[in-house]
Amino acid sequence: MKNEKIHFRAPVSEMYRRKSPFDQLLEHMGKVRECINLLGEGLIRYYKGDYKGFPELTEKISALEHEADIIKGNLRNHLPNSLFMPVDKGKFLWALREQDAILDHAENLMQMLDMRHTKIPKELQNIFIEHAQLVSNTVAAMEDAVESIRDLVETSFVQREREQTKQFIHKVHDLEWKADQKKYDMTKGIYHLEKKLDPMDVYHLLKIADWVDDIADHAENVSDWLRSMIAR
């Protein structure tokens, strides 16, 4: 059956790629979205001191990361030199790489949280929760920006769609900056309480602050590569 099929193809149609790289990028982004939704929820529960079901959550996020890895590998391994794309292939791959970094960080963070249940001091709880929300929102804004690739490609990168994408990218920058500010407050708060807290707790709290904030940084990188991809 398969053999027969090979002999009945129109050569002209072979020029069209079966699977669009942009679709695969969006598919990969779907995994990021799923993962960050789970992570955001988990983080807030963790900050509130509810550690129920964390091992399962960690496993779920690892599974998502693995699925996304397969998509990434598939995409990266099948972009030969002979493939002609409307955007720079290098920039495209960098965007993919940064998007994948979000998942890597989410996985590591989740595993770390699962390993040590650190109680967040009452005074800092709110600020931690706000930070987690800001980071989630940054990723969500990045998702909007990446999603707009669909319309960009459909219209062959017209001005209106490019402006719209840029709006999304500005929003990512804005939210990332706010998250950075929040992180500064968090760190300040942690050092402020250093006398009261166990040193290991301080170390761990700082690490959580860093790693959560890294996710927003990578979301910003994705949107930066997207921006340079659509630049004229």
Place this chain on the structure above:
Amino acid sequence: MDYILVAILGGVGSLAFYMAWSIGANDVSNAMATAVGARAITYKQAALIAGVLIFFGAVFVGPHVAETIKGKIINSSVISDPYVLLLGFVSSLLAAAFWSTLATWKEMPISTTHSIIGALVGFGIVAGGLSSVNWVCVGSVAASWVLSPVGGCLLAYIVFRVIVKLIFAQKNPVRATRFVGPLIIGVTAFVMSIALLMNTQLGYRLGVAEVHQTIITAIVVSVVIIFVSMFLLRNIEAKSVDDYTMVEEIFRRLQIITSCYVAFSIGANDVANAIGPIAAIIPLVSTGSMGSVAEIPIYLLVLGGFGMAIGCLTWGYKVMKTMGNRITKLTNTRGFAVDFGGATTVLIASKLGLPISTSHTAVGAIIGVGLARGLEAIDLKVIKKIVISWLLTLPVAAFTSAIIFIGLNALF
């Protein structure tokens, strides 16, 4: 009528049918690839449309004079023996049909026109030496290697940029389509009516085959069509600012029309490849001599059209089925740009008398839309294979035809 004559005619008739079948199988699937890939039509519809329209194209617009294929390539003043000519045409047809079948099997988008020209050249060299071949005509084949893809590429690029500028870049793309759509439909109608009427049998029958008559008729037809389509499109309204599915839907309908036209023009243009040599043989066998032009009787056109339709419904159907089951990221605006660019190049070339190939222009047109940043990914690897098959067509067909001719000569 003596039995030998009937036997010869029956033999060459079935040969012509075989050649027509291989044209139907090879050319059609490439011409319809874009429409099926863009989901403008299903593979079943594509096969049916192509089968029917190819037949009508061959019968109603097909040439009634076989001067192109025979008289231009072989100098009949050098090879005057009708017996040699008969054998030569038979071996040329056989060689060309073999190569076309092989190429379809091996997925090479060759030009059946080029393969019959190559086959005739091969026979000419063996039978009458280098001087018996009209090398200018061979040169025009070589020119079309460059012209077909470049022409298709350029036109498709322009068409796609126009669609982007006039529709997608507008504030309200769907509203823009209400005005630009009918204009594009009008241009398409203009091009198609010129193709169908200018110096064709259909044109002569309607009495509008002269250049100025055709142009006036084409303008009238396209203006009427512009108004009709404006009327039909007057109520479309976008669901949102970037409601591109609506735009695509309009182009989907346009693409159905262009692919019908492509199928029709393949029938009209390529039928001569299959039955041209036969048309030359008939007076040869019955009267023993051959004029510079041979009248093509209507039953030969029917035979050729029928063979092409069958080729398209058998092998062509299978090719289109695989295509229809594949996922391609081709939208209707792109598909239309490829179809329109390819078909218009073929039209211009055929009016200039150049042997141009539909699949060659289609390849060029796809690259053109890609260069206009219209396609998400094109695999350029395929091009190498395609170019090799183009360059191989002439020598392989010539060589095979020469061998068959020598073999037949030894036998009889």
